[in-house]
Amino acid sequence: MKEYSFDHFRMIEQDASVVAGRWPYTMCEAKQSLRFHRSLPGYRMTPLVSMQCAASYYQVRSILVKDESFRFGLKAFKGLGSSYCMFRILCEKLGLDEKEADYSTFCREDIRQACHHFEFVTATDGNHGKGVSWAAKIFGCRAHVYMPKGTVQARRRAVEEAGSATAVITDLNYDQTVRYAASMAKKQGWILLQDTSWSGYEQYPQWIIEGYLTMAEEITSQMKGVLPTHVFLQAGVGSMAGGMASCFMNICGDVNPLIVIVEPVAAACIYHSVLQGDGNLHSITGDPVTIMAGLNCGTPCSLVWPVLRDASARFCACEDVITEQGMRAYAKPIGSDPAVVSGESGAVTCGLLRAVLESDSLRERFQIDHDSVILLINTEGDTDPASYRRIVS
């Protein structure tokens, strides 16, 4: 393992290919999750945008962007996880077979009546809370959402407007807010639906991660047999990145893609954990400040930590300026490439990729050449419209 420092970001390089094995999240889970999502009102496959002009300009085979800013009208991918997890929890509680049931089952009057009794609780920086609020509404349940200090009112309002949750901004940081939500679940008898895991709390986050895999299933069908050589994944607790990395490692077989995990430098808990070199996950403490609100997390998700640690070849910790550059690059693309609306947590991989592509030595470090097929996920649109306008203009 080696660590490097570049303009506006730091990087750990490791050889991921030495680790063989079957990765825990597969296309089986992805297919099951997609089957459920397809049954939801408003489901549409999100676009896989080909940035062909950028690819020609930078002399790579293709740059593909899965654009989650369109997902369920929520402007982020997170509703995939919360809705699938809520579906699995309700199936379990109501004795329904999750392989047979889908959204139409929950439109039956007797099931809807039963759902009214369930109340969910979660902690969120915004997008996960919007997903929980929306999912609670479609299943006819109630939800309580706690947000860390510093959350802008626009994000709190967006959580309430997305569905049936009440949202409260606490005076705690993200990790403390998660613990608070867990304590409220215990006290009030609410169901904790959290998008990260820890010892003793694993089943529900596992279903959330499986819900995210709908993206992997859609991407593989949209790529029509072409496999990515590079997958850039932004991470908060790493649930999304770990699930997606696992799927792509399984799909690609012997020719593993180069997985790049990207975090804000102020809250780079996965980077920090890898750097310790003892194989364990580690938390960062304090009150990290970054505009990448969705990635501002202090402790990696325990379920996916082994995947992130072993499957990834590069870990990057980026300053905010990198994501600002990514937001502008998406908004004003090269040539006739389509513009993509990307928020602070969505654009950091694009900003990083630009920085890499513009430097010969970095291209080499990331093993990028004429044959590279590079996959990015724009995980959110303009979830904070005022900030988006300020940065992009």
Ligand SMILES: Cc1ncc(COP(=O)(O)O)c(C=O)c1O
């Ligand atoms: C827009 C966006 N992108 C990426 C992530 C990171 O997901 P995870 O916390 O699973 O790493 C989040 C998390 O909330 C998010 O909101």
